[in-house]
Amino acid sequence: MKGIILVADSTFLITSGATKGQKDDQGQWHFNDPSVAFSGKGHHKHKYPVGHKAHSLRIVSGIPLVTLVSPANESDQAFIFPLVEELVSR
Secondary structure (H helix, E strand, O other): OOOOOEEEEEEEEEOOOOOOOEEOOOOOEEOOOOOOEEOOOOOOOOOOEEEEEEEEEEEOOOOEEEEEEEEOOOOHHHHHHHHHHHHHHO
16 A cells, blocks of 8 residues: 555534434434534534544545544544554455
């Protein structure tokens, strides 16, 4: 893989199941499915419930080499090393 430039990317996946949630007294959303999160906070551009994120390592032209799926409320940074480890193990 010498000479390949890798790009890390995380993409929200809109949940397709029931997304009815309830807001608590502190303004936090809670859903029946713990993998669903409402990412309507100030710095997020998504204003709808999302169930998961797809974290990918891609080559510069956009072709994905490895992808991991996580709940939407997981940190993107937590998946950089697991993605690289998965790619190296292949």
